Amino acid sequence: MTTTSATSPRGLQIATAVTRILIGFEFLWAFLDKTFGFGFATAPEKAWVNGGSPTTGYLSSPDRTFSGFYTSLANNTLVDVIFMIGLLGVGVALILGIGVRIGTLAGSVMLIFMYFASFPLASNPVVDEHILELGIMAIVFFSVTSQVWSLAPWWRKLTASQTWLW
Numbered sequence: 001m002t003t004t005s006a007t008s009p010r011g012l013q014i015a016t017a018v019t020r021i022l023i024g025f026e027f028l029w030a031f032l033d034k035t036f037g038f039g040f041a042t043a044p045e046k047a048w049v050n051g052g053s054p055t056t057g058y059l060s061s062p063d064r065t066f067s068g069f070y071t072s073l074a075n076n077t078l079v080d081v082i083f084m085i086g087l088l089g090v091g092v093a094l095i096l097g098i099g100v101r102i103g104t105l106a107g108s109v110m111l112i113f114m115y116f117a118s119f120p121l122a123s124n125p126v127v128d129e130h131i132l133e134l135g136i137m138a139i140v141f142f143s144v145t146s147q148v149w150s151l152a153p154w155w156r157k158l159t160a161s162q163t164w165l166w
Contacts, residue, residue, distance in 0.1 A: 009146070017097075017149040020140045023133060024094025027107060031087035054080050058117060065119035086110050094140065097150025104141040108134055 033040050034054040037047025046052035059074035061067060073079045086106055093103030115130035144152075 010148075013143075013146055013148045016139060016143045017147060019136055020094050020097065020100070020147070021149065023107075023136055023140070024091050024096075024103075026091075026133075027087050028091025028095060031084060031091055034084065034087070048080070048084065055083050058114070061117075064117065066116055070117045083110075097147055097152045098155045100144050100147065100150075100152070101141055104137040108137045111137070 030041070032038070033042050034052075035048045037044035037050060037052070042052070042054075042057075044050065046057070048054050053075040055073060056075045059070040062071070064070065087110075089099075090103045090107040090110070093099040094107070111130045111134050115128065115134075118128060118130065121128050
């Protein structure tokens with residue numbers, strides 16, 4: 001039986017790498033847009049650099065199931081900093097292919113929180129984009145050993161990466 005390039009292990013590695021980089025860019029873009037207010041999801045006047053809170057808009061919706069819990073987290077400086085570090089860290093890790101396992105775990109935790117902050121879901125009672133992205137994170141997590149288009153081989157040669165378990 002012959003395999004085509006689309007079904008070969010190399011084809012799967014490339015597809016996983018493209019997906020890893022794209023979801024990394026999604027996290028990095030959210031960080032950049034919330035920081036500088038490019039006008040996509042965040043208006044310039046609500047940008048973090050202009051004194052806005054990156055968590056307020058999403059977490060302050062009063063008509064959500066867990067609104068009491070999430071509203072209490074909104075506009076909290078510590079939560080804002082942790083959230084933004086998470087967006088930046090996950091984005092950079094996935095794009096560069098360094099620290100991918102910790103990046104996918106951190107991203108998964110963030111996605112779970114965002115999933116429950118979205119309840120009730122508008123178009124499907126169970127699955128939304130956060131659940132789909134969790135599936136992508138699982139695929140990326142378990143394919144680290146065969147990842148391509150990554151700075152991981154270079155990273156593994158560095159003394160710091162050999163000394164510390166990343």
